[in-house]
Amino acid sequence: NAGVTQTPKFQVLKTGQSMTLQCAQDMNHEYMSWYRQDPGMGLRLIHYSVGAGITDQGEVPNGYNVSRSTTEDFPLRLLSAAPSQTSVYFCASRQDGEKLFFGSGTQLSVL
Amino acid sequence: GENVEQHPSTLSVQEGDSAVIKCTYSDSASNYFPWYKQELGKRPQLIIDIRSNVGEKKDQRIAVTLNKTAKHFSLHITETQPEDSAVYFCAASIIAGGFKTIFGAGTRLFVKA
Numbered sequence: 001n002a003g004v005t006q007t008p009k010f011q012v013l014k015t016g017q018s019m020t021l022q023c024a025q026d027m028n029h030e031y032m033s034w035y036r037q038d039p040g041m042g043l044r045l046i047h048y049s050v051g052a053g054i055t056d057q058g059e060v061p062n063g064y065n066v067s068r069s070t071t072e073d074f075p076l077r078l079l080s081a082a083p084s085q086t087s088v089y090f091c092a093s094r095q096d097g098e099k100l101f102f103g104s105g106t107q108l109s110v111l
Numbered sequence: 112g113e114n115v116e117q118h119p120s121t122l123s124v125q126e127g128d129s130a131v132i133k134c135t136y137s138d139s140a141s142n143y144f145p146w147y148k149q150e151l152g153k154r155p156q157l158i159i160d161i162r163s164n165v166g167e168k169k170d171q172r173i174a175v176t177l178n179k180t181a182k183h184f185s186l187h188i189t190e191t192q193p194e195d196s197a198v199y200f201c202a203a204s205i206i207a208g209g210f211k212t213i214f215g216a217g218t219r220l221f222v223k224a
Binding site for chain 2: 033035040041042043044045048056058059090092094096097099100102103104105
């Protein structure tokens, strides 16, 4: 099993550009989520999904969209990048009652 | 919604000493409390977790305690070693139904040799 795979590992955007962060898992987990990590602020939940076709907002959803068309994939879309979205992004998945498995992260800089 | 507060934000201990990190949560429905360790440049990884039907759990040098009445749980690391230096996150969630996992802000632990 590859676990949780995130791409890209690094990305630089200009303000106003859009992009999609990819996340895929091969563990047949129903629950998938996106977090952003900023210094001193821990891991903040952006969006999460409890199964294909079902998504919900987390703590900091503004400026981000998600969709869940398959169990395996959970992409995160930045609609119009802003410098405040400079962060490290982690995708994570789990089964009910189990630990979160994290991807390796995407370091995003918005200039 | 759930809110998790974590203290201290930074902790420095001498090798061999104990370290304690404390968290409080707000949602009384939360019943699963994991702890994650994140080394520099790496992804967070689970080190121990506790469910609400137990008050304490140990795994070698690591232990977690839970006080459901006070909505408080703590991580205890004994006989600290330099390799324990990392950022530690507590979290809270509800086991069934795919509920979201909310994290504390993290504690950066330095273990001085």
